[in-house]
Amino acid sequence: MATAEQTPATAPPATPLPAFDGSTREGALLRAAAGELDPVVLPAGFHYVETVDLDLSGSTSSVYVQGQPEDQGPGLYVHAMHEGVTVEGLGDGWEFEEVPELSGEETVTVASDPEGLERSVVSIDAPPAGTVRLIGDGVPRDELLATAGRLLDSVG
Numbered sequence: 001m002a003t004a005e006q007t008p009a010t011a012p013p014a015t016p017l018p019a020f021d022g023s024t025r026e027g028a029l030l031r032a033a034a035g036e037l038d039p040v041v042l043p044a045g046f047h048y049v050e051t052v053d054l055d056l057s058g059s060t061s062s063v064y065v066q067g068q069p070e071d072q073g074p075g076l077y078v079h080a081m082h083e084g085v086t087v088e089g090l091g092d093g094w095e096f097e098e099v100p101e102l103s104g105e106e107t108v109t110v111a112s113d114p115e116g117l118e119r120s121v122v123s124i125d126a127p128p129a130g131t132v133r134l135i136g137d138g139v140p141r142d143e144l145l146a147t148a149g150r151l152l153d154s155v156g
């Protein structure tokens with residue numbers, strides 16, 4: 001068991017960044033993604049499970065599943081990350097391509113599992129507020145893109 005004398009001093013915990021500023025479109029997008037999404041934004045049959053902190057900056061990940069909580073069905077993970085915050089996860093190292101039909105004020109890109117599994121990641125870059133990542137595990141790529149479109153539409 002470690003004691004104070006045996007354990008080296010650690011850096012103080014990072015100060016959380018302020019909540020996303022909903023007065024801008026970019027901030028409203030991140031604020032929406034950081035909370036529980038409106039059911040009309042979600043793919044059919046999905047429901048909210050929980051939101052967890054990704055790190056000490058205030059960035060979050062919300063979890064949605066299809067079916068009952070005890071089922072091992074498809075999952076949707078929505079990350080809301082402050083500008084400059086990166087979180088390792090599904091899609092790292094994959095080849096992202098721009099989605100021109102969804103890109104506008106924000107740049108929207110998508111990548112799919114290179115091994116052909118039904119896993120995709122949609123990234124919505126919304127500087128200066130941050131980035132939203134929609135990660136679909138068992139969610140068809142087209143449905144994940146449609147979800148991103150509905151999320152963008154929900155903030156105007």
